[in-house]
Amino acid sequence: MTRFVLGRIGFYTLIAVLLAFFTIPLLWLVTAPFTSNPTYEVKVPDFTLENFQAVIDHPYALPSLWNSVVLSVGTALLVVLLAALAAYALSRVRLPGRDALLYALLLLSSIITGTAAMVPLFQLAVELNLIDSQFGLILILTGGLLPAAIFMMKDFMDSTPKSYEESARVFGASPLQIVRHVVVPLVRPGLATIGVWAVANVWGNFLMPYLLLSDVEKQPAAVITYTLYTEGGQANLKMLSTFGLLYSVPVVLMYLFVSKKYGFRFHGGIKR
Amino acid sequence: MAAIELRALTKVYPGGVKALDALDLTIPEGEFFALLGPSGCGKTTLLRTIAGLETATGGAVVIGDRDVTNLQPGARDIAMVFQDYALFPHMDVTDNIGYPLRIKKVAKPARREKAAEVGARLGLDHLMDRRPGQLSGGQQQRVALARVMATQAQAFLFDEPLSNLDARLRLEARTFLKKLQRELGVTTVFVTHDQAEALAMADRMAVMEAGHIRQIGTPAEVFQRPANTFVASFIGSTPMNLLDGVVRGDTLEVAGHSVAVPTSAKGRVPDGAEIVYGVRPEYMTYAAEPAEGAFGGKVAIVENLGATHLVTLDVNDVTVQAIVPEGSEPAIGDDGYALPRHDRALVYRNGELV
Numbered sequence: 001m002t003r004f005v006l007g008r009i010g011f012y013t014l015i016a017v018l019l020a021f022f023t024i025p026l027l028w029l030v031t032a033p034f035t036s037n038p039t040y041e042v043k044v045p046d047f048t049l050e051n052f053q054a055v056i057d058h059p060y061a062l063p064s065l066w067n068s069v070v071l072s073v074g075t076a077l078l079v080v081l082l083a084a085l086a087a088y089a090l091s092r093v094r095l096p097g098r099d100a101l102l103y104a105l106l107l108l109s110s111i112i113t114g115t116a117a118m119v120p121l122f123q124l125a126v127e128l129n130l131i132d133s134q135f136g137l138i139l140i141l142t143g144g145l146l147p148a149a150i151f152m153m154k155d156f157m158d159s160t161p162k163s164y165e166e167s168a169r170v171f172g173a174s175p176l177q178i179v180r181h182v183v184v185p186l187v188r189p190g191l192a193t194i195g196v197w198a199v200a201n202v203w204g205n206f207l208m209p210y211l212l213l214s215d216v217e218k219q220p221a222a223v224i225t226y227t228l229y230t231e232g233g234q235a236n237l238k239m240l241s242t243f244g245l246l247y248s249v250p251v252v253l254m255y256l257f258v259s260k261k262y263g264f265r266f267h268g269g270i271k272r
Numbered sequence: 273m274a275a276i277e278l279r280a281l282t283k284v285y286p287g288g289v290k291a292l293d294a295l296d297l298t299i300p301e302g303e304f305f306a307l308l309g310p311s312g313c314g315k316t317t318l319l320r321t322i323a324g325l326e327t328a329t330g331g332a333v334v335i336g337d338r339d340v341t342n343l344q345p346g347a348r349d350i351a352m353v354f355q356d357y358a359l360f361p362h363m364d365v366t367d368n369i370g371y372p373l374r375i376k377k378v379a380k381p382a383r384r385e386k387a388a389e390v391g392a393r394l395g396l397d398h399l400m401d402r403r404p405g406q407l408s409g410g411q412q413q414r415v416a417l418a419r420v421m422a423t424q425a426q427a428f429l430f431d432e433p434l435s436n437l438d439a440r441l442r443l444e445a446r447t448f449l450k451k452l453q454r455e456l457g458v459t460t461v462f463v464t465h466d467q468a469e470a471l472a473m474a475d476r477m478a479v480m481e482a483g484h485i486r487q488i489g490t491p492a493e494v495f496q497r498p499a500n501t502f503v504a505s506f507i508g509s510t511p512m513n514l515l516d517g518v519v520r521g522d523t524l525e526v527a528g529h530s531v532a533v534p535t536s537a538k539g540r541v542p543d544g545a546e547i548v549y550g551v552r553p554e555y556m557t558y559a560a561e562p563a564e565g566a567f568g569g570k571v572a573i574v575e576n577l578g579a580t581h582l583v584t585l586d587v588n589d590v591t592v593q594a595i596v597p598e599g600s601e602p603a604i605g606d607d608g609y610a611l612p613r614h615d616r617a618l619v620y621r622n623g624e625l626v
Binding site for chain 2: 161163164166167168169170171172173174177181182185186188
């Protein structure tokens with residue numbers, strides 16, 4: 001009996017420590033922006049808004065959030081469009097060696113965005129005059145995300161029965177009409193998943209924009225966070241905590257919105 | 273409405289599987305035609321080739337007076353009901369029924385009006401705002417039929433239209449479908465693996481095996497005079513008795529018994545020829561007493577079919593089956609005698625009807 005009680009106590013203590021490990025930084029993120037002189041401790045805030053004023057006054061902070069939106073939404077749109085078209089073709093057309101191709105793509109995806117490819121990618125961007133260009137960065141980020149996106153998207157496409165498309169075909173629908181009227185609505189949860197995943201990926205990406213964008217006015221929030229120091233060279237906790245909060249809220253909101261709208265359910269209804 | 277004509281239609285899949293082997297078939301205008309066969313016989317491939325979802329390797333498909341062999345499915349002026357009905361899950365019933373008209377660029381109000389009209393005809397009026405996922409199997413089938421009717425196509429193609437329904441609903445749907453086809457008068461081809469369904473619904477039917485048509489005829493013709501032993505064994509809810517035998521002058525020696533040559537084969541089988549003697553259990557008269565020309569043996573199994581019983585006799589190690597009306601079924605182990613009807617018995621030589 002005592003052993004059982006002791007075991008339980010030990011178990012819950014472990015859980016509590018683990019929880020604290022994840023909760024305290026989050027608590028800090030929520031309280032520090034509203035504190036006059038934030039330290040690394042979690043304190044009861046005095047609900048000041050002057051930290052927000054400081055962020056608004058910072059010349060690059062708010063524009064960098066907009067830059068993040070441009071980069072991540074631009075990349076997500078491109079990834080969803082290209083992945084959907086490629087996955088549809090791969091799912092519906094029989095190609096010799098198709099599965100080998102898919103696995104090769106998936107392997108490549110971890111290489112392209114990986115550090116190993118940084119030097120060639122940088123040189124490629126310089127040669128193509130895409131250095132210091134948000135468009136160029138979007139193209140490179142898209143290239144990095146596409147293989148995995150195609151792989152996931154193909155799974156969604158494979159799970160939709162062909163008879164829907166064949167039925168539309170017999171009624172005389174053109175291939176583009178079939179895609180617009182039938183395929184896209186059926187795989188919409190898949191498209192949403194890929195879109196959210198791409199946005200989150202780009203939103204948190206530090207290395208690529210840091211290396212490929214030199215103009216501070218084009219830098220996204222992830223890079224700007226890195227420059228928030230006081231004159232003394234110390235981390236500026238006022239700015240960091242406030243900016244960090246502003247930086248995380250959009251992603252959380254996006255998750256909530258998409259999960260409520262799509263909920264990743266599939267309204268089928270055919271007995272098979 | 274239009275006739276469908278197939279000329280030497282051939283379909284070979286990559287890899288060399290011959291799904292259709294030079295089929296010739298004419299389906300006149302307004303006919304309800306069944307393609308029947310076991311799975312893998314090519315019946316669905318044939319339907320899909322008529323629809324244009326599969327490209328023919330050789331031969332021609334003619335609908336009305338147009339050769340449509342090389343046309344896209346949408347240009348053939350046909351409509352198809354798929355086995356899973358393929359109702360678009362993201363559209364309500366109105367939009368599903370109106371979809372073919374949307375492709376033809378009919379304005380939305382006209383589409384809704386047509387959908388409401390066809391839907392009302394099939395008793396769907398109170399379901400027009402529902403999604404397919406909220407409908408029962410029978411309702412989904414009627415939506416699929418309504419969608420096909422809205423096209424006003426020259427011909428309808430149904431792929432296993434009843435196989436997704438519950439057993440009881442299937443009988444109701446069978447009657448409903450036959451009545452609907454009769455009223456619309458549109459040439460309709462349907463595929464089924466269920467011989468009872470084909471017999472019950474079709475005006476005429478084709479029995480297929482391994483890419484070939486083994487017999488074409490009305491249900492009565494196919495049931496009473498199967499053209500070969502394959503059709504004989506495939507058609508009928510109880511399989512036909514097919515007994516090996518030898519011709520001995522005016523009589524046949526079958527299962528150790530001597531029976532007269534049936535009316536249909538009289539004078540057409542040479543002496544000494546090896547034949548197969550075929551007679552349906554329904555055309556056997558069972559008795560407990562011996563009779564001239566009856567197969568005598570021991571009762572091995574008695575199966576209850578409802579109003580009748582299927583009695584299996586062991587006749588000199590050959591199985592002979594007979595249908596017995598209720599009330600007169602024998603006990604297992606009894607001696608029994610089954611007398612074939614002369615005018616219904618058939619003789620097959622080399623697998624073909626004599």
